[in-house]
Amino acid sequence: MMKRALNFNAGPATLPEAVLKKAERNWLNFNNSGMAIMEMSHRSKEYEAVHNQAISSLRSLLAISDDYEVLFLQGGASLQFSMIPMNLLSEGKVAHYVLTGAWSDKALKEAKKAGKTAIAASTKEGGYRSIPKLDDITLSSDAAYLHLTSNNTIYGTQWHAFPQIKNTPVIADMSSDILSRPLDMNQFGLIYAGAQKNLGPSGVTVVIIRKELISESHTQLPTMLNYHTYSANNSLYNTPPTLAIYLLSLVLEWVEEIGGLEAIQKENTEKAKAIYDEIDESGGFFIGHAEKDSRSLMNVTFNLANDELSAKFLNEAKASGFVGLNGHRSVGGCRASIYNAVPKDHVFELVQFMRKFRVNN
Structure with missing residues (x-):
């Protein structure tokens, strides 16, 4: 018997052994189709069932209400650093960022290219050894949103309570701790996560966004950088990362089972x-x-x-x-x-x- 590695990689990271074994059993013949899942059309009934089950499982596990859309994108969390301000930072508004590590720094860098930004709080001077106190976060009256990184993989810090702000959406990069604990989704306007730590393999990014934040009027945006494109097409406007979404669905099934x-x-x-x-x-x-x-x-x-x-x-x-x-x-x-x-x-x-x-x- 092969011995599994003692894998403590930061991402891509270890996947549940039960998930890998189930995928292996269906590798060449998914649901008696005579095809592997990555050989199927993303328009087929077989794949559509996998796609919709993954969305349904996420909704169930995270208690996501009908006020939110669940989207599957590509480009990793890093593409969201640009998509978020492109879609949500309107003229006359300011995007606020809490800096707790390298990834929030990178998110801010991309937002500056799209519009006005401000630092709402930062622990940079202390070497990113802590999370700011909620009382230390400052927002201006023209805030478009507040962005934070819920878990900082490089520095080993994590938010254990989140700011609750009226009339200003809170946006969280949860790439490294989504699905690790119960979550009150209603605290957030949008959360996003690359899958390669807790959700599945690399290749798919999950975005959970309040419907009222999705605009049909962003006609100036490239089609593939507009959240409305994914919302209007059940994330099937183009070919999605079908294998990654299948494995994600198996991980969600595993979480439910345990x-x-x-x-x-x-x-x-x-x-x-x-x-x-x-x-x-x-x-x-x-x-x-x-x-x-x-x-x-x-x-x-x-x-x-x-x-x-x-x-x-x-x-x-x-x-x-x-x-x-x-x-x-x-x-x-x-x-x-x-x-x-x-x-x-x-x-x-x-x-x-x-x-x-x-x-x-």
């Missing part, structure tokens, strides 16, 4: 606690990057006393079968990404390895 978002949240909390406890009890041997009240349940970032010891830790971890523990190239150190599909046993193995390394060094 108990939904409450069960997922419980599991994620236990996994994160195990690693953070080892960091906190190490007497400073392991040094967590994020402040305790801002710690992520998805990406645990930490360092050791010096670069030499960090390199030794990573080399020995790799030799022991652990994959993807290197910190992002921009900050270095170590990072364990423990998304939904990372088995609890793999996390416990990592904690045991950390403890043994600490004792030996």
